[in-house]
Amino acid sequence: MNAILSGPVAPSAQRRAEFLAAWPAFAATEALDRLRQSEFSRLDRQGHVYLDFTGGGLYGESQVRRHANLLASHVLGNPHSRNPTSRTATELVERCRRRVLEFFRASPEEYLVIFTANASQALKLVGESYPFAPGDEFLLTYDNHNSVNGIREFDRAHGAHTTYIPVAPPEMRVDGAALQRSLDRARPGRHNLFAFPAQSNFSGVQHPLEWIADAQAKGWDVLLDAAAFVPTNRLDLSRWHPDFVALSFYKMFGYPTGAGALIGRREALCKLHRPWFAGGTIEVASVQADRYAMAAGAAAFEDGTLDYTSLPAVELGLDFIEAAGLDVIHQRVRCLTGWLLQRLAAFLVGGAGEKVEHH
Numbered sequence: 001m002n003a004i005l006s007g008p009v010a011p012s013a014q015r016r017a018e019f020l021a022a023w024p025a026f027a028a029t030e031a032l033d034r035l036r037q038s039e040f041s042r043l044d045r046q047g048h049v050y051l052d053f054t055g056g057g058l059y060g061e062s063q064v065r066r067h068a069n070l071l072a073s074h075v076l077g078n079p080h081s082r083n084p085t086s087r088t089a090t091e092l093v094e095r096c097r098r099r100v101l102e103f104f105r106a107s108p109e110e111y112l113v114i115f116t117a118n119a120s121q122a123l124k125l126v127g128e129s130y131p132f133a134p135g136d137e138f139l140l141t142y143d144n145h146n147s148v149n150g151i152r153e154f155d156r157a158h159g160a161h162t163t164y165i166p167v168a169p170p171e172m173r174v175d176g177a178a179l180q181r182s183l184d185r186a187r188p189g190r191h192n193l194f195a196f197p198a199q200s201n202f203s204g205v206q207h208p209l210e211w212i213a214d215a216q217a218k219g220w221d222v223l224l225d226a227a228a229f230v231p232t233n234r235l236d237l238s239r240w241h242p243d244f245v246a247l248s249f250y251k252m253f254g255y256p257t258g259a260g261a262l263i264g265r266r267e268a269l270c271k272l273h274r275p276w277f278a279g280g281t282i283e284v285a286s287v288q289a290d291r292y293a294m295a296a297g298a299a300a301f302e303d304g305t306l307d308y309t310s311l312p313a314v315e316l317g318l319d320f321i322e323a324a325g326l327d328v329i330h331q332r333v334r335c336l337t338g339w340l341l342q343r344l345a346a347f348l349v350g351g352a353g354e355k356v357e358h359h
């Protein structure tokens with residue numbers, strides 16, 4: 001909500017009129033100007049123009065106040081116990097899990113929310129647990145974040161094969177026919193994992209989410225890196241059904257910074273084998289018998305103690321952007337990004353520039 005609000009350097013009335021004529025949808029997002037005054041006035045007080053939306057969103061002041069009030073009015077104990085303070089923490093964390101599913105319109109019968117420290121940890125959970133073996137395939141686009149690229153090290157360590165699908169300049173998009181040919185090479189009876197970013201943090205390109213069902217129909221498990229996409233776009237998991245989704249909450253609403261999630265299809269999560277166990281991930285482990293039994297559900301993937309004082313702030317963050325309106329945020333960013341691209345293009349060619357659409 002930072003880059004998307006007019007900055008302290010006010011444009012001239014004429015410039016603003018030209019901008020609004022070119023991007024009329026912007027006018028319908030003026031509620032965000034009021035939000036800037038009520039929630040983000042520190043930007044103006046300190047003279048910041050903050051544009052790093054994919055790097056990290058900014059939190060509204062009320063998010064922090066509501067979280068502080070929640071902490072001050074509850075006694076929270078480690079959820080790995082059963083005393084009243086522990087039960088309160090568990091209730092808040094579980095409520096937050098339900099809220100995340102609801103926000104992404106994911107059915108609780110189909111999806112499970114696993115809390116992680118960030119998107120990278122969510123991606124690593126998939127990489128380290130995916131049952132790669134010789135003959136298996138890891139397919140990914142060129143424009144992935146390094147935390148997706150890093151999965152190839154797990155893949156190689158288990159003798160599986162990695163294939164990259166190129167993106168072509170100047171648009172940095174994937175050739176659809178080449179992608180379909182690669183998807184056709186899924187090996188029957190083997191484990192095939194296809195990973196792509198819903199929005200690339202390298203190019204800003206948003207890939208077609210239709211790839212998800214296409215790939216699944218051809219025998220792939222699909223890992224969708226949604227970290228750069230979800231801050232300004234609705235990811236509707238009742239419409240799209242990737243097997244694994246990775247994201248960081250701080251990119252969406254700035255606070256808390258130590259929380260992300262792996263949202264996984266229950267069926268797909270059953271394929272994963274954790275390479276180790278830890279406190280919290282098991283029902284029981286025997287030192288003498290050298291055996292252990294994994295916990296059921298999300299707990300099997302959440303090593304040690306969750307950040308149970310921070311996680312309730314995720315629910316407050318989701319409330320915050322829901323109240324601002326994700327569609328309004330999306331429109332604002334679409335207009336400003338389009339305008340920026342248009343101006344940059346004009347700058348490069350020394351002319352007025354074409355109107356560049358950004359979705």
Ligand SMILES: Cc1ncc(COP(=O)(O)O)c(C=O)c1O
Pocket residue numbers: 054055118119120121145147197199200201225226227228248260
């Ligand atoms: C597309 C994408 N994937 C993954 C990440 C990694 O996120 P984090 O650093 O929060 O783990 C980022 C961060 O910029 C990103 O943009």
